[in-house]
Amino acid sequence: MKVIVSILFAMWSTSVFAGKLTELKFITESYPPYNYQENGKLMGMSVDILEAATKAAGDPVMRKDVKVQPWARGYAAALSGPKVALFATTRTAERESKFKWVGPISDTKVVIFSAKDVTVNGAEDLKNYRIGAVRDDIGEQLLKQLGVKASSIKLQPKADLLVKQLGAGRIDMLAYEENVASYLMRSANIDKSKFKVVYVLSESQLYYSLSSDTPDDYVSMLQGGIDSITSSGVLAEIKSKY
Template sequence: MLISRLKTMLLMGLLLLGNHVNSEGLDKLTFITESYPPYNFENSGILRGISVDLLVAAAQKVSQPVTRNKIKLYPWARGYRNAVDGPNIVLFATTRTEEREPLFKWAGPITATRIVLLAPKASNISIKSPEDLKKYKIAAIRDDVGEQLVVALGIEKGKIKSSANADSVVKKLANNKVDMWAYEENVARWFIKKNNLNNDDYATVYVLKEAELYYAFSKDVSDTVVASVQEGIDKVKAAPGKVGKTLYDDIMSEYM
């Protein structure tokens, strides 16, 4: 009788443990991204990009598959607010900064990033210090790291022309509605090309920050879940590649 009871208690304990593990799986998370090529973007109805492919591969490595159709594509400001508020949100690709550090839990890095100010070459703008920025109108994406970095430099809000998406910013830049654009360098040039403009006509006039892109988790997500994603990323970066040295190199070479 005692042995039977012990077996029953052990079985119940294992079931409870299994339920606890399942409740903390990646399938309980909401993954949010934006149109931010080459890191994350939609192509023919399918989400692609460096950070999307890395997430899918990392989840596979820890036997907790994440499908592309599970990832939601939102404007950045909406996704950012959701990630700050939670619950169970993963936002990517997110530039990790000192200001954002306490707002999220982090897994990564995805890759290095450079936030810059781009301006038309014909404008002959030369920026030697943040003080020089105060006489210009600067475009940014609302709640994007570019906007946050410009604000941190003490630029008046009236000088910052924020938009919801990159396509509208490119139009403002092309039509001389703004003087320069604060954004991730590779992404900005992707959108310039997408809008049939010549990248040779635009120059990086100032580097706001060199940092790294990460997956940002809302604070309520358990450390165990964050650690599992980190484990998957580490495994992708260590796994042999078919084209490059590692699987991570294969993903990068697909887009860069």
């Protein structure tokens, strides 16, 4: 009898005290086609995946409840917490211990775009150019790891500003995610044929990064949702739209 009571109490305790995903503060940025706003509505692959995964986990998070902020502000919030989920975040060795990770969402490639007549033979050549990057973005972090001086890295809070600067010749290069940079060039009516990828900074994957204080129950619940839509084919279906 005591054993049965103990089991029932344990089950009751788990259901009462288990975390709810809706208690997390979800933050994203303008990072099309993964996450962006269109006519005031939050759109994108990672947003669709979040809705589907949290629904599968039994605790739906609605896109209207996700806050859109400049990357640096959202990144700082995810570092400090409490209970912050930031997306979409490139998972790297340097960031590994700073967050708890759920995913992956998608493959990603961070590259350097430059004018077509520019040739880069190695990382050392990058030090001769003005390279635009988003503050606290993976592009800035990777450039610094390569030894590019801070004075050569031209920072902005948003990538669309950098794309316009590249098109106007105010910076020589742009360090950013390849698909997103291409999307932003098209949106800004910049002739992408005038530019090319001259260097690949990293190839990795995008994840939901949760602040380190986030209880493991929340992490497991969200990962369970991702695993569920992966096995059911829903994740692949969402990706095919983009």
